[in-house]
Amino acid sequence: MGGLAALAREHRIFERLTERLERAFQFSDRDARREVRDLLLAFLPALDRHEELEDTVFGRSCFSGGAG
Numbered sequence: 001m002g003g004l005a006a007l008a009r010e011h012r013i014f015e016r017l018t019e020r021l022e023r024a025f026q027f028s029d030r031d032a033r034r035e036v037r038d039l040l041l042a043f044l045p046a047l048d049r050h051e052e053l054e055d056t057v058f059g060r061s062c063f064s065g066g067a068g
Helices: 003-024 029-058
Strands: none
Touching: 003 029
């Protein structure tokens, strides 16, 4: 899979995760906390990997969080 196709696929995954996070706020407090925790455990490492992929595809940018 090409770099841009991989980025597009990941963006769709992040969009679905964000939608699930929004829905989690409609749950009871206990269930919402569990859902948000589980989603963040998957989302945050994926976000780090995604940033690395963007740097590979587009080159390191001032937005990547790196030193330049």
